[in-house]
Amino acid sequence: MKNPYKLARRAADELREASGVERYDIAIVLGSGWREGALALGTPTSRVAMASLSGFVAPTVEGHGGEILSLTVADRRVALVDGRVHLYEGNSAAQVVHAVRTVVAAGATRVVLTNAAGGIVPDWNPGRVVVIRDHINLTATSPLEGAAPPKGYGPRFVDLTDLYSARLRALVHTAVPDLSDGVYCGFRGPHYETPAEIAMARTMGAHLAGMSTVLEAIAARHLGAEVLGLSLVSNHASGVTPGHLDHQGVLEAGQNAAASLGALLTRIIPVL
DSSP: OOOHHHHHHHHHHHHHHHHOOSOOSEEEEOOTTOHHHHGGGOOOSEEEEGGGSTTOOOOOSTTOOOEEEEEEETTEEEEEEEOOOOGGGTOOHHHHTHHHHHHHHTTOOEEEEEEEEEEOSTTOOTTOEEEEEEEEEOSSOOTTOSSOOOTTSOOSSOOOTTSBOHHHHHHHHHHSTTOEEEEEEEOOOSSOOOHHHHHHHHHHTOSEEESSSHHHHHHHHHTTOEEEEEEEEEEEOBTTBSSOOOHHHHHHHHHHTHHHHHHHHHHHGGGO
16 A cells, blocks of 8 residues: 555545445444444445455454445434454554545544453443543554655644544433443454453553554544544453453354444434
């Protein structure tokens, strides 16, 4: 990706043509377990295979599809990105954030990043949804590494003070007052964290641990979009409670919470 911004603009043009949507308002990136809930938002007006768009790589993780679905929610044109890719699949940071750059180039000014995460707070049980108020990036990379952004884009030195929009978080808390806030710690993966690493993250102020989201948030903010992060606690993080971790359990937590996730999204998206 010599010029990932140009590639994203090309993919955005292809997406608009294939979907028939001239301009999106909101994009939602679906993390593990969120797909079933997101489909409660309504019937998609189009489904575009990511493989048909320039620059996209296929996801290899169970629970991640390979489509961008378009639908309208309360007069807002929404793109559901069902096909997140990760660093641990062998992708570069630019490939990881390509979908986000594409939907922003297609008009989305608000980006909702969802994920399944390990809960570091002992009484945050699986099924709970937490609004991300900040993150700790332990992936050892950034989507802004390398050549400086081309003319017409902001500098690589992006201010992340309000990375997870305080305005959007306030709207969400007004619509759904019982949601908690938390700090998400992004690890590279694909292995789950050790108990010592979770203890470190807790000491650093983290409440959630996962393997996505942080790079996408940075890329979206760099492009001027407002970012909202939502974590589904799919399990207790390593060492928080006895037991072992596995990806199937993460998927099952999402399936079990599908109805509540759908109800949550139908309350949140109209207010954004």
